[in-house]
Amino acid sequence: MPTSSMLLLLADGRFPAGAHAHSGGLEAAVAAGRVTDLGTLGEFLRGRLATAGLVGAAFAAAAHRAVPTADRAAELGRLDAELDARTAAPALRTVSRRQGRALLRAGRAIWPYAPFGDLPGGAAGPHQPLVFGLLAAAAGLSRTETALAAAHGTVTGAASAGVRLLGLDPYHVQALLIALAGACDTTAADAARAADGPPEELPAAAAPLADIHAEAHVTWEVRLFAS
Amino acid sequence: MRAAARLVARTDGRGRTVLAELRGEPPLLLRQVPGRDGGVTVYVVGGAAGPLAGDDLRLDVEVGRGAVVRVHTVAASVALPGRPGAVSRMRVRASVAEGASLHWLPEQLVAATGCAHLADSRVMVADGGTLLWRDELICGRYGEQPGDVVVRTTVDHAGRPLLRQSLAVGPDVPGWSGPAVLGGAPATGSLLLLDPARPAAPPEVDLGGPVAGTASRERPGAVARLPLAGDAATLWTATAPDADTLRQHLTPRLPGPVPAPT
Structure with missing residues (x-):
């Protein structure tokens, strides 16, 4: 089944899952004075892609892989616990589950027969990459396409937040994303390959400042972005 | 060089x-x-x-039921280049039984150029x-850029995943010193505390930066x-300009009796 249009729809920032409300940690990095211009934004995006981008894409791909398995709910439960163990900052666990809930609302409305009922997470909500994996499988995307859309989303959201937070020229920010396209493809391929292995061997790329910034950001009374 | 060492502790x-x-063998000797x-x-x-x-x-390392073991190293270990294309590996496999305690508090790992x-x-x-x-990592000796290092820590608790983190630095790692990962800090690390007598501590953060009321001093x-998820354990994670500051950040400060860190 040709999936090109599906891939574009799922990778589109206008997909109604509230992604525009999140800066992917950029707002806190800007406030800490660590991202100030186009150059530091580019470095931020590169580091985010290699850490949160890789992990999120690998878990989306692993959830996609779990869909046709007989013990799908148990497999998704293992992925949920493994992703928790890779998300040391409670603020980031909360954000992932909140974004998962938002994506789940869209998924249930669009693909009512997809097996979203097997997702773990209870009232807190399922982790966003797991929902994304199920949703991409329902849309008929391949595992690599699933990882690609997930990795893409981790950098495009932060990049457009950069335009708003720093008043950067949107043409120049788009040029940053174009320059990152190759790295995004490679990250997605690595993530899809990793999903062949057992859940405990999935990537666990850590970013100390992402954890530290997230915990600082969640204490602010006024902020432009939810994360 | 290949070497294996083994430590098994029990109660009497x-x-x-x-x-x-x-038992150990050079360059991995236990005292x-x-x-x-x-x-x-x-x-x-x-x-x-x-x-x-x-x-x-x-x-x-195997810590049997009720046994208490503290492991230190006498000096920092400096990862150095060797044969072109070769990788050095240090693998630690540890198990801690019910009622047992392991403190793993080695000196820093220093990533030398190359x-x-x-x-x-x-x-x-x-x-x-x-x-x-x-775990503490210093990215390069003084004034030096680090080679490629991965510090991977995998901890299971009661048969479930507790912590999985893999920090990568070096010329082959995109964005590692940038504002999403280390923000130019040459020292980084983490301290994990899992203690059944002590629930996880609530989140707290210190971003560093200017000290209130002073013009020049910076924390x-x-x-x-x-x-961590499940509220059984607490992780401190830090970045720092030097090894001493990092050690200060990764020394537990909690109310009540605190395990001696060093």
Whole structure:
């Protein structure tokens, strides 16, 4: 089944899952004075892609892989616990589950027969990459396409937040994303390959400042972005 | 160089920890020093420089029911380049039984220019076990850029995943020193505390930066205290301008009795 249009729809920032409300940690990095211009934004995006981008894409791909398995709910439960163990900052666990809930609302409305009922997470909500994996499988995307859309989303959201937070020229920010396209493809391929292995061997790329910034950001009374 | 070392601790039935096995080979030698509180303290004594790329080192630690073990190293280990294309490995495999306690508090790992090193630790802690585990990485000797290093820490608690983190630095790692990962800090690390007598501490963060009321002083580095999922354990994660500041950030400060960090 040709999936090109599906891939574009799922990778589109206008997909109604509230992604525009999140800066992917950029707002806190800007406030800490660590991202100030186009150059530091580019470095931020590169580091985010290699850490949160890789992990999120690998878990989306692993959830996609779990869909046709007989013990799908148990497999998704293992992925949920493994992703928790890779998300040391409670603020980031909360954000992932909140974004998962938002994506789940869209998924249930669009693909009512997809097996979203097997997702773990209870009232807190399922982790966003797991929902994304199920949703991409329902849309008929391949595992690599699933990882690609997930990795893409981790950098495009932060990049457009950069335009708003720093008043950067949107043409120049788009040029940053174009320059990152190759790295995004490679990250997605690595993530899809990793999903062949057992859940405990999935990537666990850590970013100390992402954890530290997230915990600082969640204490602010006024902020432009939810994360 | 290939080397393996092994440490097995048990209790003697009167509440004292004894070493049922303690063996190593250069450059991975183990030395017991007088302990306190009935526990044992063991130092890893580097019998050679390095690790050098190509070295393959493995340390197994087994802490049996009720035993108390503290492991230190006598000096920082400096990962150095070796044969072109070769990687050095230091693998630690540890298990901590119910009622047992392991403090793993080595000196820092320093990533020298041109090194290629993997520090891979896997720890299984049974329900009712205690673990204090510190990883510290210095990116390059003074004024030097680091080679490629991965510090991977995998901890299971009561058969479930507790912590999985893999920090990568070096010229082959995109964005590692940038504002999403280390923000230019040359020192980074984490301290994990899992103690059945102590629930996870609530989150707390210190971003560093200017000290209120002073024009010139800066609190260096940044640190966050993070309760892990399940609220059984706490992780401190930090970045710092130097090894001393990092050590200060990764020394536990909690109300009540605190495990001695050093």
